[in-house]
Amino acid sequence: MARIEAEGLAIEYPLYHHNARSLKRRLMGATPRRLKEDPSHRVVVAALRNLTFTIERGERVALIGPNGAGKSTLLRTVAGIYEPVAGRLRVEGEIGSLIDPGAGMEALATGRENIVLRGLYRGMSEAEAEAMAEEVVAFADLGEFIDVQIRGYSAGMQVRLAFALATAMMPEILLMDEWFLAGDAEFMARAEERLKQLVTGADILMLATHDMAVVRRWCTRAIRIEGGVILQDGTVDEVLGPA
Amino acid sequence: MATSSPRSFEHDAARPERGARARADLLEGFQRWRLAWVLARTDITHRYRGSVLGPLWVTISTAVMLISLGFLYAKLFQIEVGVYLPWLAVSLIIWAMIGQAVTEACATITSAEGVVRQMPLPYSVHALRTVFRNAVVAAHNLPLIVVVFLIFGVSPGWGALWAIPGLILLAINVFWGSLLLGLLCARFRDIPPIVASVMQIAFFLTPVIWKPELIEGAQVYLPLNPFFAVMETMRGPIMGTGASATVWIAAIVYTGIVWAVSQAFFTRFRNRVAFWV
Numbered sequence: 001m002a003r004i005e006a007e008g009l010a011i012e013y014p015l016y017h018h019n020a021r022s023l024k025r026r027l028m029g030a031t032p033r034r035l036k037e038d039p040s041h042r043v044v045v046a047a048l049r050n051l052t053f054t055i056e057r058g059e060r061v062a063l064i065g066p067n068g069a070g071k072s073t074l075l076r077t078v079a080g081i082y083e084p085v086a087g088r089l090r091v092e093g094e095i096g097s098l099i100d101p102g103a104g105m106e107a108l109a110t111g112r113e114n115i116v117l118r119g120l121y122r123g124m125s126e127a128e129a130e131a132m133a134e135e136v137v138a139f140a141d142l143g144e145f146i147d148v149q150i151r152g153y154s155a156g157m158q159v160r161l162a163f164a165l166a167t168a169m170m171p172e173i174l175l176m177d178e179w180f181l182a183g184d185a186e187f188m189a190r191a192e193e194r195l196k197q198l199v200t201g202a203d204i205l206m207l208a209t210h211d212m213a214v215v216r217r218w219c220t221r222a223i224r225i226e227g228g229v230i231l232q233d234g235t236v237d238e239v240l241g242p243a
Numbered sequence: 244m245a246t247s248s249p250r251s252f253e254h255d256a257a258r259p260e261r262g263a264r265a266r267a268d269l270l271e272g273f274q275r276w277r278l279a280w281v282l283a284r285t286d287i288t289h290r291y292r293g294s295v296l297g298p299l300w301v302t303i304s305t306a307v308m309l310i311s312l313g314f315l316y317a318k319l320f321q322i323e324v325g326v327y328l329p330w331l332a333v334s335l336i337i338w339a340m341i342g343q344a345v346t347e348a349c350a351t352i353t354s355a356e357g358v359v360r361q362m363p364l365p366y367s368v369h370a371l372r373t374v375f376r377n378a379v380v381a382a383h384n385l386p387l388i389v390v391v392f393l394i395f396g397v398s399p400g401w402g403a404l405w406a407i408p409g410l411i412l413l414a415i416n417v418f419w420g421s422l423l424l425g426l427l428c429a430r431f432r433d434i435p436p437i438v439a440s441v442m443q444i445a446f447f448l449t450p451v452i453w454k455p456e457l458i459e460g461a462q463v464y465l466p467l468n469p470f471f472a473v474m475e476t477m478r479g480p481i482m483g484t485g486a487s488a489t490v491w492i493a494a495i496v497y498t499g500i501v502w503a504v505s506q507a508f509f510t511r512f513r514n515r516v517a518f519w520v
Contacts, residue, residue, distance in 0.1 A: 010256070013518060014518055016430070016519065076360070076517075079362065079363065080252050080254070080363035081359075081360060081361070081362070081363055081517045082517050082518065083254050083256075083259075083514040083517075084254055084256045085256055086256045087255075087256055088253070088254070088255040088256065088257070089253065089254045089255075090251075090252075090253045091251060091252055091253075092251040093251065097361065097362060099360075099361055100357070100360065100361055104357055104358045104361045104362060105357070106285060106289065108289040108292055109285065109289070113285075117281065117282075117285070120277070120278045120281055121278065121358070121362060121364065122362075123275065123278075125277075126277070126281070
């Protein structure tokens with residue numbers, strides 16, 4: 001049964017590959033809220049601070065907030081990529097993530113090869129992955145491009161492939177960043193159809209977006225994040241105001 | 244559809260359970276060696292996609308290097324070509340294996356950046372990928388030894404089979420080395436160039452083109468050089484002279500050190516890697 005439970009969750013993102021010393025000097029002067037020094041004197045971004053929430057099965061949650069609010073970081077944390085520096089996170093259910101469309105794709109491999117590869121990444125056997133490839137090929141509807149190296153794909157085509165891939169696995173928890181909205185109208189309609197199926201299977205959708213129309217149409221709950229903390233958490237109407 | 248991707252997990256900052264999680268990572272990584280194998284194969288085909296001879300280029304460039312260095316240095320060292328060239332062939336091919344593995348080990352995590360940031364995958368899979376990729380390249384080079392031996396009529400005898408435990412030692416070193424260097428290079432981006440220059444110096448300091456006999460007296464100190472010890476466990480048996488007990492002990496001790504340091508570092512910093520790439 002799908003469920004996400006976070007308690008006092010905090011993620012700090014160390015800033016390594018730049019001049020930390022001059023930044024530190026600047027931090028002394030200002031009174032920064034999100035950039036700070038951790039106990040071992042590294043400059044860190046407090047990406048998420050003290051988040052507490054529970055998401056039950058069947059909920060479609062929109063993460064809203066300005067750029068840099070921590071939406072993508074939260075998705076990555078729920079995906080199990082980032083481990084918290086404080087607090088607790090418990091995720092029950094199989095996760096499918098659509099966080100970065102190009103990630104884990106081999107630019108020099110064809111669309112079909114990438115589908116098989118992704119299946120293997122997800123722990124399938126080669127035979128299972130090839131069986132899944134047929135289904136993904138049908139949904140992505142890329143025609144002859146499926147056997148072309150994906151470096152020759154347009155951004156929209158990459159998105160279609162990535163979306164088809166992530167949803168073909170029928171995850172119990174689907175994590176999405178808003179880049180997938182780059183598909184064309186016809187694809188978006190089919191994507192919506194597919195997501196509906198996925199969610200009526202009593203699973204969880206977590207979607208980071210700036211598009212309020214999408215929130216109203218697809219989601220049942222909205223969490224507003226700003227500066228790494230939750231400002232509002234409630235039904236879409238409560239958070240966005242009545243339509 | 245059955246997948247073994249993580250179904251549920253719990254991260255609690257108060258109980259990081261580093262040791263258990265590192266062991267789970269290693270266990271799952273080895274269980275999924277098939278994935279590492281497919282990725283390694285993909286790396287090789289991509290490296291040579293569009294090329295006519297493909298991975299054979301590795302063999303050809305080694306052969307060219309061998310012929311040019313072989314005749315020159317046989318003359319410089321005043322050793323008969325028929326004696327020097329087979330020895331050089333074995334040395335160069337083993338060194339190419341070690342040198343390439345160490346250099347590629349540095350990119351173990353950084354080259355998989357996209358995957359690391361997108362899905363939770365055992366980091367040991369990336370280290371295995373480096374091991375397999377280097378094994379494939381080595382498989383293209385090793386037959387060259389047979390060719391050279393046939394041309395010069397060298398027969399090492401059954402003792403050459405002792406090179407197999409030597410190869411296994413090397414594989415263990417490459418795995419743990421990839422994990423350690425992969426992590427270190429993800430965190431400190433200055434390490435790959437340092438490693439590259441260290442390897443260049445090591446090439447000249449290790450008896451690769453010069454025979455150990457040439458430094459009479461100092462020969463007993465050679466096993467202090469880890470590259471020499473690991474190399475000699477393969478070269479000795481292949482040349483039919485075998486490797487001394489000192490060399491074997493040294494090679495096993497160095498391997499143990501790499502393993503211990505790497506596992507300790509991995510256990511401590513595994514959960515930070517995603518922030519480093």
